[in-house]
Amino acid sequence: MTSLDGMASHSELQDAELPSAALLDQLWKGKAALHRRHANLPLREKIRLVIELQRIVLPLIARQRALRSWERPWDIEP
Amino acid sequence: MAFADALRALNTMKAERVVEEYAITGAMALVFWTEPVPTFDMDVLVLLPTPPGSLVSLEGIYRWAESRGYAVQDEHILIEGLPTQLVPSPNALSREAIAAAVEVEYQGVLVRVAPPEYLIALYLQPQAKTAKRRERATMLLDLPNLNRGLVDDILRRHGLSF
Numbered sequence: 001m002t003s004l005d006g007m008a009s010h011s012e013l014q015d016a017e018l019p020s021a022a023l024l025d026q027l028w029k030g031k032a033a034l035h036r037r038h039a040n041l042p043l044r045e046k047i048r049l050v051i052e053l054q055r056i057v058l059p060l061i062a063r064q065r066a067l068r069s070w071e072r073p074w075d076i077e078p
Numbered sequence: 079m080a081f082a083d084a085l086r087a088l089n090t091m092k093a094e095r096v097v098e099e100y101a102i103t104g105a106m107a108l109v110f111w112t113e114p115v116p117t118f119d120m121d122v123l124v125l126l127p128t129p130p131g132s133l134v135s136l137e138g139i140y141r142w143a144e145s146r147g148y149a150v151q152d153e154h155i156l157i158e159g160l161p162t163q164l165v166p167s168p169n170a171l172s173r174e175a176i177a178a179a180v181e182v183e184y185q186g187v188l189v190r191v192a193p194p195e196y197l198i199a200l201y202l203q204p205q206a207k208t209a210k211r212r213e214r215a216t217m218l219l220d221l222p223n224l225n226r227g228l229v230d231d232i233l234r235r236h237g238l239s240f
Binding site for chain 1: 079080081083084106109110111112113114115116117118119151152154156158159160161182184185221
């Protein structure tokens with residue numbers, strides 16, 4: 001049964017098919033492989049990613065608290 | 079301005095005897111050893127050329143920064159556009175971490191970075207032990223070439239644990 005707001009009911013969620021152990025294992029392995037790939041990137045590429053991450057997380061931090069004077073994306077070449 | 083320029087400036091600071099020795103630590107050091115994490119500054123542990131018995135002062139560092147036109151923003155110095163926090167070594171563990179720093183090459187610049195075994199210990203110090211830092215210490219534990227025996231030895235000698 002679907003609730004009034006269109007979301008699945010509690011019993012529907014309980015009845016839904018669970019992901020298999022093999023699928024979960026595959027997902028975890030894929031995640032670990034991604035972390036390993038990032039860790040093995042050339043240093044310059046890692047610094048480029050740090051600057052990219054700064055642009056992504058800054059608005060999220062700004063929503064939670066006042067930014068500090070030095071918290072801004074680096075205006076430098078990696 | 080380029081990241082390598084900021085690293086070069088650290089070496090200049092040492093060559094000009096503003097600091098005796100240094101090691102990059104914190105999240106930026108983590109990036110050297112494992113995957114990129116978001117960070118907005120570079121933490122650098124420094125040994126200052128302070129005569130025994132005298133008080134540690136950052137005066138020399140600020141004078142050097144001013145002479146090179148680097149702005150000071152709160153507790154950071156903007157070295158070649160990079161907010162850098164220069165922290166005088168506060169204890170035996172950080173002195174060891176500086177001494178054990180590994181030279182890593184970045185775009186032709188050799189820069190000293192605290193080894194992962196010491197980063198783990200630095201993250202686990204009571205004054206630094208936040209959930210985020212404990213998570214970062216755990217990230218380093220997964221490094222394939224980590225010397226786990228050395229980690230255990232450092233933690234034991236400095237009375238630290240996870």
